[in-house]
Amino acid sequence: MTNLDSSASVRALIRQHYPALTPSERKFADALLDNYPAAGLASITIVASNAGVSSPTVARMVKKLGFKGYPEFHKALLGELEAKGVGPTQRRDNWSAEAPETHLLNRFAQAVTTNLQLTFSHIETARFDGATRLLADAERRLYIVGGRITQALGDYAFTHFQAVRPGVTHLTSSSGTWPHYVLDMQPGDTLLIFDIRRYETNLLRLAEMVKQRGVAIVLFTDQWGSPISSLADFTFHCWVEIPSGWDSNVSTMMLLETMIAAVQEERWPEARERYERLDELFDMTHFFRKFT
Template sequence: MPNSSQTVRSLIRSRYESLTQTERKLANSLLENYPAAGLASITIVAENAGVSTPTVARMVQKLGFKGYPQFHKALREELEAQVSGPIKKHENWASEAPDSHMLNRFADSVMHNLSQTLSHVDTEKFDQAVSVLADKENQLFVVGGRITRALADYTFTHMQAIRPRVTHMTSSSATWPHYVLDMAEGDVLLMFDVRRYETNLLRLAELASSRGVKVILITDQWASPVAKVADHIFNCWVEIPSAWDSNIATMMLLEAMIAAVQEKIWPETRERFERLDELFDMTRLFRKFS
């Protein structure tokens, strides 16, 4: 029996590398809709994941459970513990509005997106990506698509203050060959691509990767085709009750990443901030209060 302080999700992640390809398919299915995907019968869980029932039985044993009933019970108890928590007990986010009000439906969706995004971030891989982004020896290129170019611009504004050698690529793919021309092995390309995925971004990633550039992709839960060539992939949940997808979870991850890069090279970044403030004072761009 696994440690009761460990969630089933954390067990799956910790044993993921030891699983077979078929078992990983099951693991991905369970994590995609956690914990609901594992609360059905073993037959239904197998059917939903597109695997056999013996595969389900083998995998839960690899996780440390005697059998599927014990695995199922652990998930149920975990869900009950979550529901009894103070956050889950709220009646409405906006107390004066009914459950069906847009504010409450939107808040529920956003909280779900944040929870799912955080639960799917591998902290070790996050730290690895931060180290790559903080490496001042290599040029950092940042690019987004039709919608995500705003995220790329936000990233560039911060990264340019934190470290040198940062390039914001325009959203026009016609200009990209000029940037690729200056890319060298070891450089970094931070990309944003969410549905509807842009073909040109995939081609850019392929060109950059072929030159030895490390590609970091921030995408949605379904994953952009760029994922097949990216070195680091981060999935953010984006669905909300709207015709548009949400960038709130993506922004949360991005700001955490920016803060981590700043922290990693803080002594140099602090000096850079001080010099930047001196330049701003010289331009008199901002009002100073005595």
């Protein structure tokens, strides 16, 4: 049995060990990932029956993931479910109770560094490259949206992608206007969406609407996973916990900047031509100061 990585979600452990699972174990793993984590929150008998496998199959799989048994596996899923709904006050209390006697600067630096390492270690290059090609494809119109906090990430993404490629639209922060954008979406278009805990119902409804229209979804979420994960074509989990009542966007921003750079390279030299034309327009408006 492997040693359990306490920093990894059950979803991440399944993906890590998936190649070593038997066909019947993969059947249960697939059922769990399709309805995560709800499909694993009942008794071992019920979850096995729902997945169409035997209880011993479930027991063997959870041990391959590094759990001592099904009760520990079940507890881990419950812990993830509870963490999804934690608000700022509880997050701050959790960190305060466990805070080492070091300066907050050091604790922040350690937490952010760990978040970055975990985020990038869980990204498969094929998935990253697939999302990059999707976002770079100018034949597909690109729509971008964020939530109450992540709207800033959406704005940052729009500013850069709009310079790199044509056909980019930033949805406003008012969800009441979103149906107007959906009205013009075509099959094959792409929606880049940011959703971290506490996940927003309006974003889920938007994702459901665009999915029905054949729009591809690229999702940036946290380590637990927004409900939109079940609808997304590409999902990227970013670790966000820090010694604060708030979650951090550092790892999400780092991944976003990496993807912006990758899309730029995918579209070069077309992107260079857009940059040059954009600079000409800025010169005409005297937007930037000239020092020479």
